[in-house]
Amino acid sequence: AQSVTQLDSHVSVSEGTPVLLRCNYSSSYSPSLFWYVQHPNKGLQLLLKYTSAATLVKGINGFEAEFKKSETSFHLTKPSAHMSDAAEYFCVVSKPQAGTALIFGKGTTLSVSS
Amino acid sequence: GAVVSQHPSWVICKSGTSVKIECRSLDFQATTMFWYRQFPKQSLMLMATSNEGSKATYEQGVEKDKFLINHASLTLSTLTVTSAHPEDSSFYICSAKGAQGIAFFGQGTRLTVV
Numbered sequence: 521a522q523s524v525t526q527l528d529s530h531v532s533v534s535e536g537t538p539v540l541l542r543c544n545y546s547s548s549y550s551p552s553l554f555w556y557v558q559h560p561n562k563g564l565q566l567l568l569k570y571t572s573a574a575t576l577v578k579g580i581n582g583f584e585a586e587f588k589k590s591e592t593s594f595h596l597t598k599p600s601a602h603m604s605d606a607a608e609y610f611c612v613v614s615k616p617q618a619g620t621a622l623i624f625g626k627g628t629t630l631s632v633s634s
Numbered sequence: 635g636a637v638v639s640q641h642p643s644w645v646i647c648k649s650g651t652s653v654k655i656e657c658r659s660l661d662f663q664a665t666t667m668f669w670y671r672q673f674p675k676q677s678l679m680l681m682a683t684s685n686e687g688s689k690a691t692y693e694q695g696v697e698k699d700k701f702l703i704n705h706a707s708l709t710l711s712t713l714t715v716t717s718a719h720p721e722d723s724s725f726y727i728c729s730a731k732g733a734q735g736i737a738f739f740g741q742g743t744r745l746t747v748v
Contacts, residue, residue: 563638610677621680624680
């Protein structure tokens with residue numbers, strides 16, 4: 521079975537400092553992994569995805585994530601946080617048996633202070 | 635990017651009535667659509683997966699007679715909450731996946747049952 525664990529429910533950073541949102545996964549198969557962002561009262565937006573190509577994945581808005589099989593991790597990073605990055609972030613794994621439905625982690629709320 | 639339109643954005647209904655939520659893929663054909671439920675400050679929970687022209691596959695614990703899903707065409711799926719009760723109040727989000735293999739999300743529907 522596939523699952524993801526987001527290790528922090530809430531992360532607070534100052535504007536201009538690095539962002540690290542942690543995610544560990546569990547999968548019986550070679551997984552497809554994603555990070556989605558949800559801004560208040562808005563829909564979900566795909567930040568980036570890993571599908572067994574390069575282990576370092578670059579996404580939109582300066583975010584990137586590194587797939588580490590040995591650590592079963594897929595942490596999301598950004599060198600310098602902006603105020604507009606404040607949102608809810610979800611680490612997601614695909615579920616091959618059900619037409620690649622996405623299984624969501626519990627989410628990490630990112631707060632950015634000036 | 636691809637657009638998924640969900641309607642209505644919010645709805646208030648009386649206990650005992652039924653509510654239909656529509657999910658449309660506007661610029662691509664969605665071979666598979668997914669329905670999720672999100673409780674306040676919680677993650678998205680997969681409710682069911684539907685493929686065009688076939689019956690939906692429901693996740694364990696989701697009542698198929700209460701949450702009726704119809705995927706009549708490659709661009710439209712509907713979720714009907716039958717005989718709604720206050721505990722059905724939630725945020726419902728649809729997702730559509732096409733040939734590109736990426737799932738795009740609707741804006742969500744906030745259902746309040748009074």
